[in-house]
Amino acid sequence: MADPDRRRLLEWIVWLGAGLFGAIASVPLVGSVLDPVTRGRRGSRRGFVRVARLEALGVGEPRRVQVVSEAIDGWIRAPRRPLGAVWLLRKGGERVRAWSAVCPHLGCGIEPAADGGFTCPCHRSRFDGAGRRIDGPSPRGMDPLDVRVVRGEVLVRWARFRRGTSRRSEV
Amino acid sequence: MGVRSFLEDRTGLGRLVRGAVGEEIPGGARWAYVLGSALVAALAIQVLTGLGLMLTYSPGATTAWGSVYFIENRVALGWLLRGMHHHGAQAMVVVLGFHLLQVSLTGAYKRPREVNWWSGLCLLLLTQAFALTGYLLPWDQKGFWATQVATSILAVVAGDAARDLVVGGAELGTATVTRFYALHVAFLPAALVGLFALHLYLFRRHGVTPPPRADLSLRARFHPDQLLKDLAAGLAVLLIVAWLAVLSHGAPLDAPADPASEYPARPEWYFLWLFVLLEHIGGRSQTLGLTIPAAVILYLFALPLLDRGEDRGIRARAPWVGSVVAIALGVVALTVWGLVADARDEALQAARAVADQRARRAMALASSGIPPEGASELLRRDPETRGPELFAEHCSECHRLGGRGGEKASELHFFGSRRWILALVKDPAHPDFFGHTKHRGMEPQTELGESALYAVATFLESQGADGREVRDMTRIPAGERIFRESCMDCHLFGHEGRATGAADGPDLRGYGSEDWIRGQLVAPDDPARYGESHEMPSFAEQLGPEEIEILVQFVRRERRAGVSLHR
Numbered sequence: 158m159a160d161p162d163r164r165r166l167l168e169w170i171v172w173l174g175a176g177l178f179g180a181i182a183s184v185p186l187v188g189s190v191l192d193p194v195t196r197g198r199r200g201s202r203r204g205f206v207r208v209a210r211l212e213a214l215g216v217g218e219p220r221r222v223q224v225v226s227e228a229i230d231g232w233i234r235a236p237r238r239p240l241g242a243v244w245l246l247r248k249g250g251e252r253v254r255a256w257s258a259v260c261p262h263l264g265c266g267i268e269p270a271a272d273g274g275f276t277c278p279c280h281r282s283r284f285d286g287a288g289r290r291i292d293g294p295s296p297r298g299m300d301p302l303d304v305r306v307v308r309g310e311v312l313v314r315w316a317r318f319r320r321g322t323s324r325r326s327e328v
Numbered sequence: 329m330g331v332r333s334f335l336e337d338r339t340g341l342g343r344l345v346r347g348a349v350g351e352e353i354p355g356g357a358r359w360a361y362v363l364g365s366a367l368v369a370a371l372a373i374q375v376l377t378g379l380g381l382m383l384t385y386s387p388g389a390t391t392a393w394g395s396v397y398f399i400e401n402r403v404a405l406g407w408l409l410r411g412m413h414h415h416g417a418q419a420m421v422v423v424l425g426f427h428l429l430q431v432s433l434t435g436a437y438k439r440p441r442e443v444n445w446w447s448g449l450c451l452l453l454l455t456q457a458f459a460l461t462g463y464l465l466p467w468d469q470k471g472f473w474a475t476q477v478a479t480s481i482l483a484v485v486a487g488d489a490a491r492d493l494v495v496g497g498a499e500l501g502t503a504t505v506t507r508f509y510a511l512h513v514a515f516l517p518a519a520l521v522g523l524f525a526l527h528l529y530l531f532r533r534h535g536v537t538p539p540p541r542a543d544l545s546l547r548a549r550f551h552p553d554q555l556l557k558d559l560a561a562g563l564a565v566l567l568i569v570a571w572l573a574v575l576s577h578g579a580p581l582d583a584p585a586d587p588a589s590e591y592p593a594r595p596e597w598y599f600l601w602l603f604v605l606l607e608h609i610g611g612r613s614q615t616l617g618l619t620i621p622a623a624v625i626l627y628l629f630a631l632p633l634l635d636r637g638e639d640r641g642i643r644a645r646a647p648w649v650g651s652v653v654a655i656a657l658g659v660v661a662l663t664v665w666g667l668v669a670d671a672r673d674e675a676l677q678a679a680r681a682v683a684d685q686r687a688r689r690a691m692a693l694a695s696s697g698i699p700p701e702g703a704s705e706l707l708r709r710d711p712e713t714r715g716p717e718l719f720a721e722h723c724s725e726c727h728r729l730g731g732r733g734g735e736k737a738s739e740l741h742f743f744g745s746r747r748w749i750l751a752l753v754k755d756p757a758h759p760d761f762f763g764h765t766k767h768r769g770m771e772p773q774t775e776l777g778e779s780a781l782y783a784v785a786t787f788l789e790s791q792g793a794d795g796r797e798v799r800d801m802t803r804i805p806a807g808e809r810i811f812r813e814s815c816m817d818c819h820l821f822g823h824e825g826r827a828t829g830a831a832d833g834p835d836l837r838g839y840g841s842e843d844w845i846r847g848q849l850v851a852p853d854d855p856a857r858y859g860e861s862h863e864m865p866s867f868a869e870q871l872g873p874e875e876i877e878i879l880v881q882f883v884r885r886e887r888r889a890g891v892s893l894h895r
């Protein structure tokens with residue numbers, strides 16, 4: 158039989174070969190595991206979407222509306238799918254403000270508070286009627302969205318924002 | 329104490345590994361022993377790629393095809409993943425065939441290895457179950473129809489209840505996909521692990537089966553002497569599978585399953601011999617076609633009980649070796665027969681071409697997203713695919729298109745274009761127009777003269793133009809004037825004109841436009857169209873609004889084709 162050194166070498170070659178097999182056979186698996194980070198993100202930013210009629214908004218009364226628009230979800234292209242919710246506040250005339258109903262802390266749904274402001278039920282972040290942070294764990298005020306009023310229709314541009322950071326940035 | 333010895337002391341894993349692979353091989357290491365390891369390699373490929381596929385695949389009749397399309401075309405290296413899983417399955421079947429052949433030809437199933445032989449045969453059947461269940465998962469035409477056939481056979485053999493149990497209901501559907509998926513990724517793998525462990529344990533217990541006249545004093549160690557050869561074989565399998573996957577750039581994906589379509593169902597090539605048995609030999613009773621494969625499997629199971637001599641030499645076992653060779657040749661012959669018969673079958677090839685065309689179309693449509701209602705809607709909503717189908721189904725009994733179809737009503741090739749209208753006004757009673765209909769009111773308008781007719785036809789063609797179409801403005805005003813002077817005795821034009829007496833022609837405002845064609849489809853008896861002399865049925869009830877729209881677009885395409893001829 159061969160000398161022990163040669164044997165050890167061959168044993169190592171076997172282990173290396175097995176590793177090589179595993180590495181090659183795992184290439185496509187690793188590819189699909191990493192796909193979400195390698196494919197590059199599509200931003201959440203959309204065009205303006207109709208969310209309400211102006212007349213339906215009472216001045217000074219916050220209204221929660223859904224943003225329904227075309228969505229691409231994996232291989233599915235859904236013509237109408239809810240993307241999220243928005244708080245609208247009509248200040249008078251055609252002046253309307255809009256905030257994402259997603260809490261900047263960890264993403265729960267923001268609700269109206271008794272004092273005319275807003276509150277998040279998850280960890281009790283509070284915001285005033287202009288969306289500014291009063292107290293609670295939220296690192297920043299509510300995230301404003303672009304609004305437009307065209308021929309009596311309120312349009313909002315939906316976006317998502319990074320959570321848990323004091324600086325506001327779209328994702 | 330070093331890390332290594334600490335771990336060894338606490339776990340004993342090193343000893344376990346050495347014990348597992350350190351045994352001696354009487355008669356030495358051989359290339360002949362690598363087939364089992366090659367199978368392990370193929371299995372490892374299937375596991376690793378299968379795990380990757382599970383990350384994206386979505387079982388369900390509305391989602392499966394889309395997710396497979398997504399894997400194939402969007403997921404990073406998804407095409408390689410699926411291609412290797414596809415070719416890995418074929419590699420498994422091929423190597424398994426050789427492994428079986430080798431063991432049976434060398435008599436390695438003999439005492440004391442009978443149980444190992446049986447566990448191997450069970451693994452073979454299990455592999456077939458993997459293949460059958462995996463084939464359906466993309467929920468494409470190929471998998472759908474092959475499964476339709478396979479489960480129908482099951483119903484014949486074991487009754488409707490057995491079929492329903494496998495299918496998850498009376499019809500193939502979402503419950504079938506989820507069941508097959510669960511079988512494919514959980515139940516069958518669990519069974520595989522158990523059987524495979526038994527197979528390996530028995531292999532270690534009895535060792536390799538050296539050739540009858542091997543020099544048993546020659547000794548080698550499994551690790552590394554045999555393992556090096558095994559590894560080389562495993563790497564070869566892997567590279568071949570990967571290479572095939574690169575060559576085919578993924579795996580085939582047929583059009584989404586559509587129970588209402590026609591499809592030339594064929595099983596995967598390794599089941600073709602069974603198909604041929606059923607189709608050509610079993611005849612109508614199917615009993616013979618099913619008995620033969622069952623007998624073959626039973627025979628293989630019984631082999632170690634029948635062939636009991638001590639001598640494993642080929643000559644001493646001539647009848648047994650002969651029988652196995654005969655079975656192998658039979659399977660090969662039937663497979664070749666099936667392939668040749670299919671290649672020569674022109675009807676089948678034509679149907680295959682249609683199916684391939686539909687598959688390509690579905691891919692093209694899917695690239696801009698799949699509707700939430702499922703991938704089968706891609707082709708159902710596609711005017712290019714559905715138009716001809718709907719026309720063939722509902723219109724061609726009476727209408728012709730390019731000379732093909734019924735004789736009762738007009739030819740619709742180029743309908744609404746100038747050339748079509750010109751031919752009509754010159755000879756309305758021609759079989760291409762009203763020749764075979766009740767509509768008799770219109771006379772040939774030849775006395776107007778060629779250039780006037782040309783102008784009228786140009787004017788009427790422009791009635792069907794949509795906003796984008798470039799119109800021949802040099803003739804239209806003249807055509808309109810002549811139309812108003814000569815045609816409006818019989819024809820309406822919107823609210824103008826008066827249809828008089830028996831000769832009431834249809835309203836020609838917007839003639840050939842989408843609205844006009846839609847109106848003709850849903851209300852052919854409208855007095856503004858053919859009124860009393862109409863013979864066409866209304867399709868308002870029979871067809872849904874989307875289908876009506878597809879037909880409208882289909883007929884409009886004929887007009888566009890005619891218009892583009894003279895532009």
Ligand code: FES
Binds near residue numbers: 261277294295
């Ligand atoms: S998520 Fe809103 S306060 Fe934490």
